Amino acid sequence: MTAPFARVALIGLGLIGSSIARAVRAHLPDVILAGYDEDPGVRARAVELGLIDEMADRPGEAVGGADLVILCVPVGAMAAAAAAIAPHLPPEAVISDVGSSKNSVAAALRAALPGARIVPAHPVAGTENSGPDAGFAELFRGRWCILTPGEDACAEDVDRLAVFWAALGSRVEIMEPKHHDLVLAVTSHLPHLIAYTIVHTASDLERVTESEVIKYSAGGFRDFTRIAASNPTMWRDIFLANKEAVLDMLQRFSEDLTLLQRAIRADDGDTLFDLFTRTRAIRRDIVEQGQDVAKPDFGRHSG
Amino acid sequence: MTAPFARVALIGLGLIGSSIARAVRAHLPDVILAGYDEDPGVRARAVELGLIDEMADRPGEAVGGADLVILCVPVGAMAAAAAAIAPHLPPEAVISDVGSSKNSVAAALRAALPGARIVPAHPVAGTENSGPDAGFAELFRGRWCILTPGEDACAEDVDRLAVFWAALGSRVEIMEPKHHDLVLAVTSHLPHLIAYTIVHTASDLERVTESEVIKYSAGGFRDFTRIAASNPTMWRDIFLANKEAVLDMLQRFSEDLTLLQRAIRADDGDTLFDLFTRTRAIRRDIVEQGQDVAKPDFGRHSG
Numbered sequence: 152m153t154a155p156f157a158r159v160a161l162i163g164l165g166l167i168g169s170s171i172a173r174a175v176r177a178h179l180p181d182v183i184l185a186g187y188d189e190d191p192g193v194r195a196r197a198v199e200l201g202l203i204d205e206m207a208d209r210p211g212e213a214v215g216g217a218d219l220v221i222l223c224v225p226v227g228a229m230a231a232a233a234a235a236i237a238p239h240l241p242p243e244a245v246i247s248d249v250g251s252s253k254n255s256v257a258a259a260l261r262a263a264l265p266g267a268r269i270v271p272a273h274p275v276a277g278t279e280n281s282g283p284d285a286g287f288a289e290l291f292r293g294r295w296c297i298l299t300p301g302e303d304a305c306a307e308d309v310d311r312l313a314v315f316w317a318a319l320g321s322r323v324e325i326m327e328p329k330h331h332d333l334v335l336a337v338t339s340h341l342p343h344l345i346a347y348t349i350v351h352t353a354s355d356l357e358r359v360t361e362s363e364v365i366k367y368s369a370g371g372f373r374d375f376t377r378i379a380a381s382n383p384t385m386w387r388d389i390f391l392a393n394k395e396a397v398l399d400m401l402q403r404f405s406e407d408l409t410l411l412q413r414a415i416r417a418d419d420g421d422t423l424f425d426l427f428t429r430t431r432a433i434r435r436d437i438v439e440q441g442q443d444v445a446k447p448d449f450g451r452h453s454g
Numbered sequence: 455m456t457a458p459f460a461r462v463a464l465i466g467l468g469l470i471g472s473s474i475a476r477a478v479r480a481h482l483p484d485v486i487l488a489g490y491d492e493d494p495g496v497r498a499r500a501v502e503l504g505l506i507d508e509m510a511d512r513p514g515e516a517v518g519g520a521d522l523v524i525l526c527v528p529v530g531a532m533a534a535a536a537a538a539i540a541p542h543l544p545p546e547a548v549i550s551d552v553g554s555s556k557n558s559v560a561a562a563l564r565a566a567l568p569g570a571r572i573v574p575a576h577p578v579a580g581t582e583n584s585g586p587d588a589g590f591a592e593l594f595r596g597r598w599c600i601l602t603p604g605e606d607a608c609a610e611d612v613d614r615l616a617v618f619w620a621a622l623g624s625r626v627e628i629m630e631p632k633h634h635d636l637v638l639a640v641t642s643h644l645p646h647l648i649a650y651t652i653v654h655t656a657s658d659l660e661r662v663t664e665s666e667v668i669k670y671s672a673g674g675f676r677d678f679t680r681i682a683a684s685n686p687t688m689w690r691d692i693f694l695a696n697k698e699a700v701l702d703m704l705q706r707f708s709e710d711l712t713l714l715q716r717a718i719r720a721d722d723g724d725t726l727f728d729l730f731t732r733t734r735a736i737r738r739d740i741v742e743q744g745q746d747v748a749k750p751d752f753g754r755h756s757g
Binding site: 277287289294339343350353355356359364373376388418426447 | 643651655689746
C-alpha cells in the first residue's frame, strides 16, 4: 500500500510512542520516522533499539519536514509539547496525539497551534508497562483507535489518519470528543481508579498484612493489580483532564455499590444472584467481539 | 509417595470438585474416587469424562467406605450436604470442604456432623468458568490451600489433609478461621464485589450504550469482567456467609474511594500521583512470588 504519510514525527517515546514506531517499521516500512523524548535516556534507548531514523535533541527539530506529527505524551503535558513545536510545525502537517481524554487535549492543541491541521486520536490499547522497551509492534492489532476531529477539521486529513491507524492494525472509529470522554470514563478511567483504590485499601489494613494480601492474591485481587501498575503520571493527568465525566461515573458506581452493600446487609440473596447473573453476559460479548482472550483465567495456566 | 487417603469422596463436581478429581488422577493414581453431584447431568458428564471411579446416586452412598470426604458445593449448600451424608459418614473419615468462607462453614459442619473429624479447607484457586468441563488437574499448582482446623481437631487429620493438598500441587497454610475470612474478604470477596458492581454500572447507563462498553473494553474494563463472570450462586453465598468481614472491607474501600474522589475534584495531582506510585510495588511483589504471570497484559498478546 502507499503510505498515507512520508515522514512521521513522534514526540514522546514511551509505551505508545515506541509501539507506533515499531508498528510503522513493520507495516509502513517506507515511512521515515523522526522522534524526540524529553528524557535523554529514553532518546538514547530508542536509538539503540533502532526505533527512530532521525532522533532530534529538541522537539522543534523533530517536526521539521514531517507530514504527520503525533504527540505521545501524558495528557497534562500536551499543551507544553504543542507549544514547543509550534514555531517549527510545517503548515501542511497533520498534528495528532494519543491521549486518553480528548476534549481537554483538543482545546490545548487548538490554543497552542492556531490554524494547524489538528485531528486528535486515541488508540484504545496499552499494557501496564511503561517506557520504550515496553512497546511492541502488535499492540494496536484488533484494537479500536478513536479519532475525534473538530468541526473545522479537513475530511482528507481525517481520512489519511484513519488509513495510517488501519495500517498499524487498528479498527478506526470517529467520535465526538465529549462522547469519547464519557465512554472512556466508563470503559477505562473508572476501572483504573477503582483498581488503584482497592490496591491501596488492601495494602493499608491493620489486621491483614501486605504479605498476606500478596500471598493470597490469586483469589481475585491480582486481576486488579495489573492496571494499578500503570504509569502514575499518565493516570494522574487523565483523571484531572477528564474530571467531570470521571466524577459522574464514580457517583453512579458508588450508588450501585451501596445497593449491593444493602443487599448483603439485608441478606437479600435474590438481588445479588440476579445482578451476578446479568454481568456474565457482558464477559461473553467482550470475548466474542475479540476484545479479550477466550481462555479462562486470561490463559495464565497455559504459559 | 504413599497416598494419605485410600478412598476420597467428592460431593459436588463443578470447577473445584472436578479439578480435585483430575489432580488426584494425575498425582495420586492409587486413590479410589467416589463422587456425587445433585445435578444428574453433571453426574453423567463426570462419568463420561472418567473423573470418578464410583458415581453414586445419593450423597450418602458416595461417602460409604471413604477415609476423606470433601464437600465441593457453594457455601450456602454446605449445611444441607453435610446433613445428607451424616447418617452414612464413616466415623474414622476426615471431612473437609473447599468453601471460600470458613467460620460459617465450620459452624454448619459441626452442627450437622457432631463428633466428626472436621478439617475445613480453602484452596485459593479458581477460574471464572463453572462446571465439570471447566476443571483441570493443574488448577492448584503453586496456589495456596488454607486449612482452618478447629481447636478440637486431631493433629494427624490436619497433617494428612496437608499432605493430600501438597500432593495436588498446593502450598499449604494453617490459619484461624476468623482471620481467614478477613484475609479472603480483602483478597477475593471485595474484588469480586467491586467487579460485579462496575460491570453492572457500565451496562446500565443512558448516554453510553452496552455495545460501546464492550467495544472499548480493552482500555481496562475487560480486566474486571473476568471475575464478574464467576458462578453467581457461589458468590451470592460467599457474600452472605462472610457478611461482617465483607461489609468491613467495603467500608474501608468506600472511604479510600472518597479520598480519591476529593483529590480529583480539588485538582490535587500530588495525592493521586503518590498513591498511584505505591500501588505499583504490590503488583511487582505478586509477580515475584509466583502468584501471577510476569507477562504484560496477562500475556494476552502471546496467545
